[in-house]
Amino acid sequence: GESSSSADEVLKFNKIVRLLKMARILKILRVLRLGRILRRITLVLGLRLGVITISKFFVNVFLSCHWAACIWYWIAEQETTEYTWVTWLEEKTFRMDTAGQRYMTSLYHSVMTMSTLGSPIEPVTNLEKCVTMIAMLIGVCFFAFGITNMCALVFTLDIEEATYRGVLDRFNEFCQVHPIPFAISRKVREYIDFMHAQHFFLERDVIDNYLSSNLACQVWSEVNSGMIEDLQTFPVTRKLSHAFLVTIAKSLRSQAYHPDEVLWHEGAPQNHLLVVCIGCIKLTSTSVTRKLHRDDWYGHESLYDKSATHVYTGTALALTQIQMISRAHIENDIIPSVGFDALREWNDALAQMGVQPITVPPRMTRYSTLDTKPNLFLPSTGAESVDGELPQRSRRSSIQKAKAKTPRPMTLFLGGMMSGAGGGNAY
Secondary structure: OHHHHHHHHHHHHHHHHHHHHHHHHHHHHHHHHHHHHHHHHHHHHOOOHHHHHHHHHHHHHHHHHHHHHHHHHHHHHHOOOOOOHHHHHHHOOOOOOOHHHHHHHHHHHHHHHHOOOOOOOOOOOHHHHHHHHHHHHHHHHHHHHHHHHHHHHHHOOOHHHHHHHHHHHHHHHHHHHOOOOHHHHHHHHHHHHHHHHOOOOOOOHHHHHHOOHHHHHHHHHHHOHHHHHHHOOOOOOOOOOHHHHHHHHHOOEEEEEOOOOEEEOOOOEOOEEEEEEEOOEEEEOOOOEEEEOOOOEEOHHHHOOOOOEOOOEEEEOOOEEEEEEEHHHHHHHHHHHHOHHHHHHHHHHHHHOOOOOOOOOOOOOOOOOHHHOOOOOOOOOOOOOOOOOOOEOOOOOHHHHHHOOOOOOOOOOHHHOOOOOOOHHHO
16 A cells, blocks of 8 residues: 555656646747847848748748647657557557657647648547647638738739739720720730839839938939939039939939830920930931930930920830930929029029029928938039030949949839820920
């Protein structure tokens, strides 16, 4: 009797020791640090949040299967009865001699159970049945979350691609309602595809709407560094501050044209300064034929001479993309949004060209000063100016030429994406 009582006390002591060892499970809470680590990695590497969310989902699924496998084998070890799922497998002549075999068997059971496919390993005791049912319910929750959210997350991984598909689908629906000749519809689809290839659907408003003025200026200064160097070579813009040139460069409006499309006619008013980004434009007059290639600028006279007219007829020779800006946009939109310092700089530049300075635009108020945007204007880079007759080649350094191989990101609002055709006379 005494030997049996002492044996029971030893068993109770061993159970207490095992329960105390279970306190080490609290170390699992360290996994919560993974969220902060992933957040730091996302900020440093610039990973897309959709990719992070999908990765976290699969990591959580694997960890749940791992924990279910560990619990599944642990309860078999803690059962007081001699007959468990382990002994049931051994009766089926399946041996688990090593820890690796035991873990893989338990993991296989948890994966099959949580995927709701059903495991060939049958639970024997009531506790094993309860754990199996809980694992099934968790698996159903993961399955429901994956069905309802994974499709949306995958769809939003590439927002630009989703916008392009939406535009193309809307045009196809338009063609179904309004019969259009196949040749014209094919040209429109090629046009939309070209716009997508040149990143027309890339949303750039996030820089101006969500960043401070100083950060936005730094970003656009790097993105448009080649254009800023070019603007510093023109007589009317060479004396403008660096930040004013950054604002002009980022305000260039993008437009694409189909081959053989006329952009402007000879003798028409010249309203825009433009640069060719992709493609080629043929300039023709009564006696001269010239071409504008990539990085060629045209029409800088329009920034200071309101009576300037086109001396050439411009025709696109291929799918062509240009960026352009007008004097009216600078004086009516850019200067009022920047402040009186920009107005003084612009008037000084016009005075050097012998043009009468402009008055204060109506949109400007006494609050439209640099005090509202303290870090917008940065010191001028002091780049040397080079005089030349337009159209002229972009005078970039070899480093900038290498950077220019990558197409610049373009801005085009969805409401005006299809306004390219027939809009050439606006120059």
